[in-house]
Amino acid sequence: MNILVVGGGGREHAIIKKLIENPLVTHIYALPGNGGIASQAECVPIAATDIEGIVNFSKKNKIDFAVVSPDDPLVLGVVDRLSELSIPCFGPDKKAAAIEGSKVFAKELMKKYNIPTAAHEVFSKSHEALKYVETAPLPCVIKADGLAAGKGVIIANTLDEAREAICLIMDEQCFGKSGEYIVIEEFLTGPEISVLAFTDSKTIVPMVSSMDHKRALDGDKGLNTGGMGAIAPNPFYTKEIAAQCESEIFIPTMEAMKKEGRPFKGCLYFGLMLTENGPRVIEYNCRFGDPEAQAVLPLLKTDLLTIMRAVNEGNLQSVDISFSDNSSCCVILASKGYPQDFEKGKEITFSEDTDNKNMFIAGARLENGKLITSGGRVLGVTAVAQTLKEAIETAYCDSDKVDFANKYYRTDIGKKALEGKF
Ligand code: AMP
Ligand code: GLY
Numbered sequence: 001m002n003i004l005v006v007g008g009g010g011r012e013h014a015i016i017k018k019l020i021e022n023p024l025v026t027h028i029y030a031l032p033g034n035g036g037i038a039s040q041a042e043c044v045p046i047a048a049t050d051i052e053g054i055v056n057f058s059k060k061n062k063i064d065f066a067v068v069s070p071d072d073p074l075v076l077g078v079v080d081r082l083s084e085l086s087i088p089c090f091g092p093d094k095k096a097a098a099i100e101g102s103k104v105f106a107k108e109l110m111k112k113y114n115i116p117t118a119a120h121e122v123f124s125k126s127h128e129a130l131k132y133v134e135t136a137p138l139p140c141v142i143k144a145d146g147l148a149a150g151k152g153v154i155i156a157n158t159l160d161e162a163r164e165a166i167c168l169i170m171d172e173q174c175f176g177k178s179g180e181y182i183v184i185e186e187f188l189t190g191p192e193i194s195v196l197a198f199t200d201s202k203t204i205v206p207m208v209s210s211m212d213h214k215r216a217l218d219g220d221k222g223l224n225t226g227g228m229g230a231i232a233p234n235p236f237y238t239k240e241i242a243a244q245c246e247s248e249i250f251i252p253t254m255e256a257m258k259k260e261g262r263p264f265k266g267c268l269y270f271g272l273m274l275t276e277n278g279p280r281v282i283e284y285n286c287r288f289g290d291p292e293a294q295a296v297l298p299l300l301k302t303d304l305l306t307i308m309r310a311v312n313e314g315n316l317q318s319v320d321i322s323f324s325d326n327s328s329c330c331v332i333l334a335s336k337g338y339p340q341d342f343e344k345g346k347e348i349t350f351s352e353d354t355d356n357k358n359m360f361i362a363g364a365r366l367e368n369g370k371l372i373t374s375g376g377r378v379l380g381v382t383a384v385a386q387t388l389k390e391a392i393e394t395a396y397c398d399s400d401k402v403d404f405a406n407k408y409y410r411t412d413i414g415k416k417a418l419e420g421k422f
Contacts, residue, residue, distance in 0.1 A: 006054060036371065051077070066082050091266045099268070110253075141156070142156055200312075211416075227377075328391050
């Protein structure tokens, strides 16, 4: 089978390394892929946001199955376009991807179907939002409606910060059209849990839970990033909490999307917060999380392509999906300065005893056979072990086997999970 994978980060590398385990897979095209993905797939320099480019490439090359991984092409409707070419896809169509593409849509959906989340108000005019925050409890959370490269959420601790955020998003349009509408939300506290789930809109199968580490610096300090590491499973996600989430959040969300005429097929990501009053949805994503996928997929025992095809065919119920009982830890090695200014173009070297099975390249290109840094998040180093403690220790030990000038990583991935504190 010829497989097309849209995307080019660590998450896509983790997906591709799983897909090639299936002997039916003879060739993978990655659009655009990256220098590490090039070891498993043919990388074609077409951006994940270049919908016409992806469609034209798919017309010219025989594609048997497509996996659309990042948010932008999903929200832009690439699955609809590929389906018109009769190419079976893993990933939601445009109508279903709105669950991530519009925070207003997601919040209204949860309100309508009583899915537990933070209380919220929606605004389309900045003066009304500014008036509202005068009396709103602080801190409050201000969110741009549309996609904003993971930067569209601002936690305002003071009234001045709230005013500044509203002006930045709505008047100065720092996220462009994504800020035409904003959501102002109640601030919640508690441990965060990511649950990715396969769904064909009839059956929903949650994967092993995980925990992202979004801030750039140790102790959850510094700026928000795309994610500096992840562990799985998340120890805060007990069996009882899982059962509650399944009946109060996961199934109701799948059913709600169906009732709205937007059946969701693909990977539905639940960003949850475990508050004193129970689990609440913080955000939905219409795809695998990154770096969560780099921690979760190495624990998947069932063949990934089989699951993805069953999702596409509406046959998920027939697949027995299982995960190993082990734990995993993924440490992201980044370029120092990320998520702001950082240098690129540094050679990446690996010590001789490196096992790169669970190393996932994100920001690196190939130059004369050498891997050269080309992004902020350079690679993810995942270790799997019987205990979380061991997985963390091994991931850090393996991280020392990779070297490049400006290498930077957090030293406390998994610490909160291990200590049971948040
Ligand atoms: P997002 O970009 O949607 O992933 O949100 C980024 C982060 O903002 C989340 O991981 C939470 O840590 C935080 N956040 C979002 N909404 C809330 C909320 N209502 N209360 C507290 N923190 C929040
Ligand atoms: N790790 C969070 C995300 O993928 O959005």
